[in-house]
Amino acid sequence: MRLNMQFAIAAFLALTVIISSCDTFKDEMTPGSYSETVKYIDGNWQLATVFRNGIDITEYMDFSAFHIILKKDNTYEIKNYLPFIVKNKGKWSVDDPQFPFHLVFEEEGMNKEVKTEIGFSTVDGKRRLTIKLSPGCHTNTYVYTFKQVIE
Template identity: 55%
Template sequence: MNLKIQITIYIFILLGLVTACDTFKDEITPDSTTYAEVPKSLDGIWQLKTVSRNGTDITHAMDFSRFLLHLNKDNTYTMENYLPFLVKKNGKWKIDDPIFPFFLVFKQEGTDEEAKTEISYPIVKGKRRITLSFSPGCVGNSYVYSFEKIEK
């Protein structure tokens, strides 16, 4: 008799488990435009925040913050307080992909050559940054410049 009671209890538990499970039905079908990635806005004034040379942080060696990179909406750029950089003169800029940029390309005035650098686009302490890696002239030296956008 005891065995029949145990079997009956197991059957009720099994039925409870089976009927308690409901298949998940998503009542909201995501629209592909709802979750679309927006184009990255690189235009603006970018102030140099951190600098590393050959893997060593040299940010505190001098006042790098005076170097400003102006990326204008018309795809021209200008620089203030020049430091070693990919280009020496003002000119035009472009990115390889407006939604997922991997490369930033500079073209100086008066030349047909393009200077291309890898770009990352992180948010640091709530502020958008762009990070550029390059070797200006001497292949023995590599720099990583991290810029923060100046909000007006």
């Protein structure tokens, strides 16, 4: 009986030490103080992959010569044109600098904006810009994925 009592006391003391030694995680920043950083999508973007209606057609043509250069002053130019939603240089903007879901083009000489859905990600440490578009025939949907060219 005495052995059972000693075991119970030892177990109680061990449990007390274990519980009292744990310190709860205390976050000194409140969740409201976190903010998403601005996504800078300006740069030289080279076309890397092309999907048409969900099928990868990248291997059928050399798309790599096509570039969109989004300048810091919010102007753009296109090098080695392929079917795209704009043809000539102009101005660009995003719908939200922290969470960009749409890229807006204002082509020189046109009186309307062209808005397209985008994805902005980092893959293997390299930035990617994905643009969904339907140039010409509305039944064909393209997804152009660009990689950023660091100069």
